[in-house]
Amino acid sequence: MKKIYLFFTTSLILLLLTSSPAMAADFGTAWTPRMEAADTALKNAMQTLAVTPGTPGFMVLTNAGYGQADGASTEPFLDVIAMATGRTPGTRTLLLVNTSCAEPLWFSVFRKDNMAAVFVKLDRDGFESQRLNLAPESLFQPEGWTEAGKGLIGNRLFSVASISLAWAEDAPWPMLKGAELHDHFCPGLNAGFIAKAYLDRNLPLGPGDAYVFVGAPPICAMDALQSAFGATMGKHGAYSMLVPDKAAKLADGGAAPVLIAMRVNKQKDVCDGVFLGFDWAKSESFTGVTSADRSPSGGKSNPLFYISRVKMSWKLAQMDMNDKLICIKDLGRFDGPSALAAKVASAGADPYAAALTK
Numbered sequence: 149m150k151k152i153y154l155f156f157t158t159s160l161i162l163l164l165l166t167s168s169p170a171m172a173a174d175f176g177t178a179w180t181p182r183m184e185a186a187d188t189a190l191k192n193a194m195q196t197l198a199v200t201p202g203t204p205g206f207m208v209l210t211n212a213g214y215g216q217a218d219g220a221s222t223e224p225f226l227d228v229i230a231m232a233t234g235r236t237p238g239t240r241t242l243l244l245v246n247t248s249c250a251e252p253l254w255f256s257v258f259r260k261d262n263m264a265a266v267f268v269k270l271d272r273d274g275f276e277s278q279r280l281n282l283a284p285e286s287l288f289q290p291e292g293w294t295e296a297g298k299g300l301i302g303n304r305l306f307s308v309a310s311i312s313l314a315w316a317e318d319a320p321w322p323m324l325k326g327a328e329l330h331d332h333f334c335p336g337l338n339a340g341f342i343a344k345a346y347l348d349r350n351l352p353l354g355p356g357d358a359y360v361f362v363g364a365p366p367i368c369a370m371d372a373l374q375s376a377f378g379a380t381m382g383k384h385g386a387y388s389m390l391v392p393d394k395a396a397k398l399a400d401g402g403a404a405p406v407l408i409a410m411r412v413n414k415q416k417d418v419c420d421g422v423f424l425g426f427d428w429a430k431s432e433s434f435t436g437v438t439s440a441d442r443s444p445s446g447g448k449s450n451p452l453f454y455i456s457r458v459k460m461s462w463k464l465a466q467m468d469m470n471d472k473l474i475c476i477k478d479l480g481r482f483d484g485p486s487a488l489a490a491k492v493a494s495a496g497a498d499p500y501a502a503a504l505t506k
Contacts, residue, residue, distance in 0.1 A: 201234025340372025435463035
């Protein structure tokens with residue numbers, strides 16, 4: 149009987165929390181006029197997309213908790229989002245993009261079936277919104293990308309489009325978490341998660357083990373590995389250095405070195421390492437994106453620069469990891485005492501040579 153009473157009491161509290169902002173405020177942060185405005189803006193976005201909290205197949209992407217509103221941090225807006233939309237991290241429908249704390253608060257509500265989105269951003273006059281068509285057949289055309297980027301979303305289009313389209317293809321949660329940290333999905337981030345899958349199978353962690361990574365040269369893959377393994381710079385788990393000429397000598401066919409991965413066990417005093425290469429040509433053949441697409445004339449001023457990256461990530465998200473693993477190549481192994489990891493990580497001139505001269 150007590151269990152039944154507890155169940156109904158808990159259910160009533162949850163109902164009260166989610167039924168109105170005014171009542172919810174009694175249990176947490178008092179709602180401000182700005183939070184009320186955010187609630188209204190989110191509900192208007194949902195109305196535009198014809199979704200309700202009970203509608204499946206839509207998500208919210210936001211920098212709430214990282215960005216700012218009226219000079220203050222924005223973590224209370226996470227509750228506003230949850231109550232207005234019913235989206236939560238636990239259901240993989242609320243993703244938090246790590247932006248600068250100086251960036252204004254924004255939300256993107258995205259509907260999976262028709263690839264429509266509404267982008268909402270806070271400015272001096274309140275919340276403004278822009279409807280977007282993120283369907284690949286439109287977005288992957290230079291004119292479609294340019295037109296979308298002219299509006300309120302601006303250069304945030306890369307983040308919103310790349311993460312939303314990968315989410316629509318059911319990208320695994322660890323990859324979505326990596327995209328949150330990196331603030332967008334791109335081929336380099338994908339390379340990091342493919343490298344993770346390789347390590348899981350070929351250099352797995354055991355009791356007392358930890359990875360130390362050296363990105364040489366530094367690329368986006370490092371953020372994927374930091375996110376997946378908690379191997380951050382502050383914890384001496386990740387390092388990056390620009391040594392492209394030194395790394396080139398290890399290239400094998402189309403596989404160019406992207407990182408050094410070391411499995412370290414200080415208690416056993418051992419370090420096992422591997423040089424990992426990534427075959428960009430193979431990944432491009434899977435996706436129909438060429439190196440010329442990724443390096444168009446005009447660089448970042450050319451919409452193709454971003455379109456190629458979003459398209460490539462979207463295509464890779466549709467593939468089975470077993471198929472993507474052929475892009476990773478083992479370019480050499482080394483081993484030594486646990487101190488070898490620190491030696492390689494501090495060898496700014498040539499970490500590859502340091503690994504081989506233990």
